[in-house]
Amino acid sequence: MIKKILKSYDYxxxxxxxxxxxxxLVMVYSSSSVTAVSRYGQDPSFFFQRQLQWFLIGSAAFLFVMVIPYRAYINNKFLKLAVLGSFCxxxxxxxxxxxxxxxxxxLKLFGASMQPGEYVxxxxxxxLAAVYEKKQSYINxxxxxxxxxxxxxxxxxxxxxxxxxxxxxxxxGMISLAVAACxxxxxxSLMKLILLVIIGFVIISPLLFIFSDSIFSPYRMSRLTGFTDPFETEGSSGYQLVxxxxxxxxxxxxxxxxxESVQKAGYLPESHTDFIMAIIxxxxxxxxxxxxxxLLGFIIFKGFYISRKCEDVFGSLLAVGISSMIAIQAGINLGGLTGLIPITGVTLPFISYGGSSLSLLLISMGVLVNISMFVNYRETYNKEMNEEHIPVKAIKQKPVSY
Structure with missing residues (x-):
């Protein structure tokens, strides 16, 4: 059985x-070497070494997660811990x-910085995947x-x-809407949901002014407006985009x-994070x-393909959520550095410098690879699987349509 499982992984x-x-990793070293020396007085490989450490941690987590049956995450105690942990x-x-x-x-923990929002x-x-599976009988x-x-x-x-x-x-927010829509x-019901989201956004928008000192600071407003005509404001808000x-x-x-990049030599401030694609x-x-x-498109396509082939709602929605996360994050990053949307500080998945983002993505990929393994196993060894009683609750439901 172990050999059959190993053959079922999507290599x-x-x-x-x-x-x-x-x-x-190569591009982080190339794009950050000058910044490490000139701005931080560090070794040229400073950011590369830190990214490599997070890559090794994320890779170990990936290998661990990819062998855990994804249905284990639907456990109520685990979900409560995940929800409570996110809020805390x-x-x-x-x-x-x-x-x-x-x-x-x-947050700074044991000398390292982490960004909780990534893991959330x-x-x-x-x-959402677990809750929506349980609500299938009254989802509308x-x-x-x-x-x-x-x-x-x-x-x-x-x-x-x-x-x-x-x-x-x-x-x-966009990941949540993608999972809900699928x-x-x-x-x-989908049209009602979209209408309610629009109404809700209009209603809660005034609440943001409570935090206007930080949210609507001149620095942030310049990011929102600078992309419209960056060459007009080249010396200020349009500097990065130009x-x-x-x-x-x-x-x-x-x-x-x-x-051999010239722009990374002090001209493009976030050359190893938000704007790494410009250096590429x-x-x-x-x-x-x-x-x-x-490569990004292949991973995203594979994720949605796995979602279509998965036989249970939980696994299908997990694949949708993970694939949507990568697609949305990549879209926002590329839109910002090309001037299609305001610059948001969102990094390019798997490429940009950022340990929290990289480790979260590798953990998520471990989950996706595990879903893919079960999908492939069911298709190839369906009869043997029923006889051998693989320890996973495969709920026979219609694949999620979207």
Missing amino acids: SLILAIFLLCGFG LLVSLFVFGHMAGGANSW KLSVILY KLGVGLLPPLVFTFLICLLVAVQPDFGTAAII SGMNGK NSYYAIGSGGLTGVGLG SEELGIFGVVFTLS
Whole structure:
């Protein structure tokens, strides 16, 4: 049976994940070496070494999670712990939070910094997938089916937004809507849900002014307005975006060469985080961009494909949530550095510097790989599986449609 399980793992997905992470490590070193020396007085490999440590931690977590049957996460005690832990972590930021990048969204533990909002993303996905599976018989009843879990999500988003971290709050909100939309509701219920979300946003918007000193500071408002005409404000709010354009435009087809970027030498402030794709474009050209987007697209496509093939609602919605998280985060990052949307500080999945983000993504990928393994096993060894009684509660339900 162990051999059959090992054969059922999707090694193409695993390879894509680690190829992207390995490429990300190379680009973190290339894009951060100058910053490490000039701004922080550190060794050129300072950020690379820290990212490598988080990669090794995340890889160990990935290997551990990928062998745990995903149905284990639907346990009520585990879900309560995940929900309570998410609230406690976010509330603790108001007391023990560390300010960085204009947001009070970091905790310092044992000399290392972590961003609780990153790990909350997966908690929200697990919670919503479990709750919506249990509510399948009345999923189209908004009052008792769809809305109660979204109230929990709203509170989470509010706690993140007032840090203030609009980027993470937006990602969590959009992931939640994606999971809800794929939960099996009909078109009429979906339209009602969208209308209620719009009304709710209009109603609660005035509450944000309570925190106007931090949320609507000149610095944050310049981020929201600077993308409309960055060259007009090149010396202030449009500075980052203009230099991102210079980096992207100078790369051409093959780039100026790995490690040869000019913009990372003090011109593009967040070259190893928010704007790492601009450095990829400059150093490796269109080929580097296509390579990165192809691997990201493959992982996202695989996730939605696994969702379609999964036979139980919980696993299907987990795959939807994880895939949506990567797609939404990548979309927001790429939209910001190209000027399509305001700059939010959201990093590029698997590539940008950030230990909390990388470790969370690898843990999430471990869950997705495990779902994929069970899907492949059921398809290939369905008869043997029934005879051998694999320890997983495979609920025979219609695959989630979306």
